[in-house]
Amino acid sequence: MIAETGFFLLLFSFAAAVYSALASLVGARRAHGEKLIVSGRNAAYLTTALVTASLGMLLAGLLRQDYQIAYVWSVTNPDMNAFYRLTALWGSQAGSLLFWSFLMSLFAAISIAFAWRRFHALVPYAITVMMVTVAFFVGLSVFLENPFERWWLAGGTGDVMRSVLMPAGAFAPDSLNLQGSAQGLNPMLRHWAMAIHPPLLYLGFVGFIIPFAYAVGALASGNLSTDWIKATRRFTLVAWMFLSLGLLLGGRWAYDVLGWGGYWGWDPVENAAFLPWLAGTALLHSTTIQEKRGMLKTWNLSLVVLTFSAVIFGTFATRSGLVESVHSFARSEIGFPMFVFWFGLTLVAVLLIIWRRGRGELRAEHEFQGLLSRESLFVLNNVVFVALFIAVFWGSFGAPILSELVMNTNITLGADYFMRVTPPLFAALYILMGVAPLSGWGVTSLRRLGRAALIPLVLTLASLGLFALAGMSTALSYVAYFVVLLAGWVAIVETARGIAARRRAHKENVVTSAWQLFGRNPRRYGGYMIHLGMTVIGIGVIGSTLFQVETQRTLQPGQTLELGGYTMRYDGLLANQVAEDGRLMDIAQVAVLRDGRELANLRPRRDFYPQSEGTNSMTIAGSHSTLENDFYVLLVNWEPINANQATFKVYINPLINWIWTGGLILIAGTFLAAYPKDVVSERARQSVALAKPGQLARKGA
Amino acid sequence: MSQAAWTKGSDPVPQTRKSIKPEQIKFIVAGLVILTAVVFLIISGTASGAQYFLTVDELLSDPSYAGKPIRISGAVDGETIVYDGANLIIDFEIANIPTETTDLALTLHQAVNDPTASRLRVHVENEVKPDLLQHEAQAILTGTLGPDGVFTATEVLLKCPSRYGEAVPEQAGA
Numbered sequence: 001m002i003a004e005t006g007f008f009l010l011l012f013s014f015a016a017a018v019y020s021a022l023a024s025l026v027g028a029r030r031a032h033g034e035k036l037i038v039s040g041r042n043a044a045y046l047t048t049a050l051v052t053a054s055l056g057m058l059l060a061g062l063l064r065q066d067y068q069i070a071y072v073w074s075v076t077n078p079d080m081n082a083f084y085r086l087t088a089l090w091g092s093q094a095g096s097l098l099f100w101s102f103l104m105s106l107f108a109a110i111s112i113a114f115a116w117r118r119f120h121a122l123v124p125y126a127i128t129v130m131m132v133t134v135a136f137f138v139g140l141s142v143f144l145e146n147p148f149e150r151w152w153l154a155g156g157t158g159d160v161m162r163s164v165l166m167p168a169g170a171f172a173p174d175s176l177n178l179q180g181s182a183q184g185l186n187p188m189l190r191h192w193a194m195a196i197h198p199p200l201l202y203l204g205f206v207g208f209i210i211p212f213a214y215a216v217g218a219l220a221s222g223n224l225s226t227d228w229i230k231a232t233r234r235f236t237l238v239a240w241m242f243l244s245l246g247l248l249l250g251g252r253w254a255y256d257v258l259g260w261g262g263y264w265g266w267d268p269v270e271n272a273a274f275l276p277w278l279a280g281t282a283l284l285h286s287t288t289i290q291e292k293r294g295m296l297k298t299w300n301l302s303l304v305v306l307t308f309s310a311v312i313f314g315t316f317a318t319r320s321g322l323v324e325s326v327h328s329f330a331r332s333e334i335g336f337p338m339f340v341f342w343f344g345l346t347l348v349a350v351l352l353i354i355w356r357r358g359r360g361e362l363r364a365e366h367e368f369q370g371l372l373s374r375e376s377l378f379v380l381n382n383v384v385f386v387a388l389f390i391a392v393f394w395g396s397f398g399a400p401i402l403s404e405l406v407m408n409t410n411i412t413l414g415a416d417y418f419m420r421v422t423p424p425l426f427a428a429l430y431i432l433m434g435v436a437p438l439s440g441w442g443v444t445s446l447r448r449l450g451r452a453a454l455i456p457l458v459l460t461l462a463s464l465g466l467f468a469l470a471g472m473s474t475a476l477s478y479v480a481y482f483v484v485l486l487a488g489w490v491a492i493v494e495t496a497r498g499i500a501a502r503r504r505a506h507k508e509n510v511v512t513s514a515w516q517l518f519g520r521n522p523r524r525y526g527g528y529m530i531h532l533g534m535t536v537i538g539i540g541v542i543g544s545t546l547f548q549v550e551t552q553r554t555l556q557p558g559q560t561l562e563l564g565g566y567t568m569r570y571d572g573l574l575a576n577q578v579a580e581d582g583r584l585m586d587i588a589q590v591a592v593l594r595d596g597r598e599l600a601n602l603r604p605r606r607d608f609y610p611q612s613e614g615t616n617s618m619t620i621a622g623s624h625s626t627l628e629n630d631f632y633v634l635l636v637n638w639e640p641i642n643a644n645q646a647t648f649k650v651y652i653n654p655l656i657n658w659i660w661t662g663g664l665i666l667i668a669g670t671f672l673a674a675y676p677k678d679v680v681s682e683r684a685r686q687s688v689a690l691a692k693p694g695q696l697a698r699k700g701a
Numbered sequence: 702m703s704q705a706a707w708t709k710g711s712d713p714v715p716q717t718r719k720s721i722k723p724e725q726i727k728f729i730v731a732g733l734v735i736l737t738a739v740v741f742l743i744i745s746g747t748a749s750g751a752q753y754f755l756t757v758d759e760l761l762s763d764p765s766y767a768g769k770p771i772r773i774s775g776a777v778d779g780e781t782i783v784y785d786g787a788n789l790i791i792d793f794e795i796a797n798i799p800t801e802t803t804d805l806a807l808t809l810h811q812a813v814n815d816p817t818a819s820r821l822r823v824h825v826e827n828e829v830k831p832d833l834l835q836h837e838a839q840a841i842l843t844g845t846l847g848p849d850g851v852f853t854a855t856e857v858l859l860k861c862p863s864r865y866g867e868a869v870p871e872q873a874g875a
Binding site for chain 1: 725727728731732735738739742743745746747749750751752753754755770772784786787789827829830832843856858
């Protein structure tokens with residue numbers, strides 16, 4: 001029953017989404033179409049409810065262990081606990097597509113409820129775009145990647161078949177047999193970070209479709225004010241945060257599970273998720289310019305299209321087998337429809353932009369004045385982000401595809417390419433992150449900028465002194481840390497200045513004035529906090545990239561190895577331990593010592609999943625984590641005959657935990673920046689924004 | 702509602718001057734400098750990072766590839782894997798994958814079991830044997846072909862298709 005119910009709910013949601021898209025569009029184009037518009041909105045809400053219910057059915061199938069459903073059979077087995085059963089929802093293609101549709105419809109419903117009254121002109125067109133998207137993804141589930149198909153055996157021949165409804169003359173296979181042969185979730189995906197990495201990534205992806213929908217709404221309705229930005233800013237911000245966390249957690253999973261001591265490999269699929277992040281980060285910055293100065297209207301609309309395109313392209317590239325990647329799902333049938341969908345929506349949006357621009361409706365209200373003005377620096381920031389976008393796209397997709405088409409050979413660009421091209425661009429971004437907050441709107445002189453930068457510069461040099469004391473020696477690392485630290489210190493000093501100024505003016509204590517200041521300028525100080533988070537992440541990335549050390553050694557129990565001031569002692573091995581989910585574990589026991597003092601006992605191990613086909617063994621690192629570094633140990637080999645001897649690979653990854661810490665600061669900053677201040681008093685916020693250039697002038701004087 | 706907005710948006714915006722002012726020249730110069738730098742970065746990066754992505758047949762049929770940075774894809778023959786765990790040296794053979802179909806698992810299976818398929822010996826040093834290095838996995842290797850006909854790989858990526866493929870419960874009918 002579960003499978004049929006789930007499938008029909010999905011079928012109805014497809015119909016509801018199609019109706020909603022059409023009714024909204026027709027209603028918006030008609031002189032008295034309000035009734036149709038309301039009907040379209042209600043159908044959108046209904047779509048959300050139906051998709052949610054359908055997802056609930058699949059979830060019920062997973063939790064109730066209904067192995068007759070092919071999807072359930074392929075991603076779970078009786079040994080798995082309820083948590084991994086839940087995460088199996090996005091463990092494979094068909095489930096993750098349905099989950100994608102669910103998140104998309106949920107975001108659509110929330111954005112409609114939020115924008116319905118305030119931005120009414122945009123909503124019908126936005127609903128059309130969002131529901132076309134939902135209908136497309138639900139359609140993929142209904143027609144190509146159906147998660148509700150069940151196993152059947154043909155009456156005469158006993159051939160195995162898959163379909164939702166029972167084929168004529170077929171019978172259901174024996175439940176116990178199915179249960180016994182069920183495959184279980186890929187062992188590599190049984191990790192806390194992998195359990196939440198896909199949903200976070202999807203939340204990010206899906207969230208970026210909302211600004212696209214409302215931007216198309218603006219273009220189609222002719223309301224080309226900043227309404228589309230206001231209606232979606234918070235969605236963009238939250239999407240950005242989820243995408244950032246999704247990327248970080250993907251790295252964390254790779255670091256914990258893949259056992260190569262790294263977290264980012266410039267693999268095409270990683271890059272496919274990184275591209276929308278780059279475009280989306282540029283978008284978050286440049287829409288501010290339009291809100292404050294009425295500039296960059298065409299640019300912002302183009303950027304929103306680029307972000308959306310990157311999301312759909314990323315989903316398409318990941319799932320279509322377009323490029324060789326360790327990540328790619330099986331080559332599947334959804335590649336071509338996805339390409340058509342992406343191309344169609346992008347084309348419509350681009351044509352709308354060209355049309356509105358041709359009518360002169362996207363002209364800027366101000367002109368650029370000084371090279372060092374804040375708007376110029378923001379534009380520069382955008383240029384660098386787009387350059388990074390192009391560089392990463394070229395390296396992952398452009399060069400391989402073009403060489404295939406034009407030269408009939410396949411040329412790929414490895415990590416060398418990315419390690420040469422991206423660091424200077426990242427450095428440029430950190431420099432801008434350090435300089436832009438110090439500049440003002442309009443014209444800013446170099447001298448004023450220099451004065452404002454004095455304190456952060458001194459603090460940066462002082463921190464570099466600490467690095468020197470710690471023994472850092474290469475020139476490159478000093479340059480890298482200089483730009484990264486400066487950005488962070490500027491964020492801290494600017495925040496401290498704001499608090500101090502408010503304390504003087506209002507005679508408040510530090511906590512009250514910080515609270516008041518953040519509450520009045522959530523976007524500004526949330527932004528600074530995010531900048532600080534990026535600095536902390538940068539500290540970790542540079543440290544772990546430039547200063548990683550590694551060694552490998554075969555040890556007898558009691559023997560030790562030395563690395564980077566640490567001593568590791570091998571104490572013995574526990575072979576063939578059985579875990580509660582049925583896997584077998586060989587666990588090495590090692591102690592980590594420094595200056596003769598025992599810091600930690602680690603248990604690097606090898607897991608073996610006897611029931612899984614394909615990937616059935618995993619190397620799980622043991623690591624001793626501090627802010628200073630990770631002492632990361634892999635048990636790479638041991639001989640069952642000679643259990644006394646084991647081989648280890650050991651890494652020291654300096655400052656790597658700053659990366660994850662930076663992620664937490666990023667979350668806090670995003671929540672602050674998304675604090676719903678402008679709903680409460682739009683006018684107060686605008687007056688604060690107008691006062692900013694003056695404040696800066698005073699600061700500089 | 703939407704109609705009102707439609708007419709509001711189409712109000713003509715006052716025309717601005719089109720000629721380039723001296724003010725704007727510095728923006729144009731700055732833009733050109735950035736563009737040049739980015740183009741240079743991408744071109745030099747491409748020159749240093751480019752690798753031919755070949756099949757085993759393509760590599761073996763053209764001697765000019767020897768010594769060049771190559772990426773190669775092949776099907777792993779599990780029986781040939783020799784792993785020296787104490788010194789972290791891996792040796793194995795990959796078979797040519799003719800044309801890829803939508804069923805990667807089947808393609809790999811046929812490649813490994815085709816006695817006429819060309820094969821390449823692979824040598825990897827200082828690498829832990831990856832968990833995914835097993836029979837009928839797809840290996841994507843980066844490295845160079847030596848004069849002895851052995852491919853020395855510096856990077857090993859592996860893909861096991863069985864997980865996401867169209868697996869069918871074999872015992873179902875039993």
